[in-house]
Each structure stands twice: as structure tokens, then as C-alpha cells.
Amino acid sequence: MSTPVGPYSPAMRAGPWLVCSGQLGLRQSDGGSVLADESFEVESRQALANVSELLVGRGASWANVVKVTVFLADIADYAVFNDVYTDVLGSHRPARTLVAVAGLPRNANVEVEVWAYAPDSEDTATWST
Helix, strand or coil, X not given: CCCCCCCCCCEEEECCEEEEXXXXXXXXXXXXXEECCXXXXXXXXXXXXXXXXXXXXXXXXXXXXXXXXXXXXXXXXXXXHHHHHHHHHCCCCCEEEEEECCCCHHHCCEEEXXXXXXXXXXXXXXXXX
């Protein structure tokens, strides 16, 4: 998992909710984290893989996700993103908002954030990262 690009936690638990910060299509390389820039499709798959890694690392999966927010730097990539999204999520269809934005950190083309309902066995009334 790449290091956050700003002063925030990649994910926070609030009771049974797991809130994952927006994930870019970054991957680790010898020089740190770099944008998967081979194509919009590759970058989108990497962003979704980064979300999946956050979820799995906290005992959840895409099946727990109830809300997805997607930010695209270019709305013309909407159809390609939908193809990648449905390939990754299969038949699971959480609520989703997709918006075009003027720009994203690291000059990314896509950012994905999720909310997951994922109760754990601990006291769910506490905050944790």
C-alpha cells in the first residue's frame, strides 16, 4: 500500500463502519509510489486494487461496501471506468456517485473512496485507524 499523499488516515473505523479515504492508482516501485500510467484502465484497476487492499487489511471485502464515490479527471473516461468497475465488483452494486473534477492529487485520472459496513468483534463504539 502506498503512503498517503496528504495528512489523513487511509481508513478509519467508526463502530461497524469502515470509511476508506480516496485511493489513487498508485503502486510501489523502487523510488516510492508511482502512478500506474500505462492507460486509464490500468490506473483504474490499480485504484480499485488499492481499495481492496485497504478493505482486506481491515477484515472486510468489496461485499461489505455499501457506498462508492468515484472522481474522474475526465468524464470521457466514464464508460471505460464502468467496464473496469463491473469487472472488479462482479454483480455487487453498492450505491455510487461519480463526478468529474478539475484535477486530482499526483495528476491522477481517477480516485475511489468507499464506505463499508463491517462490524468487527471488538467494541464497535470506538474510533480506530
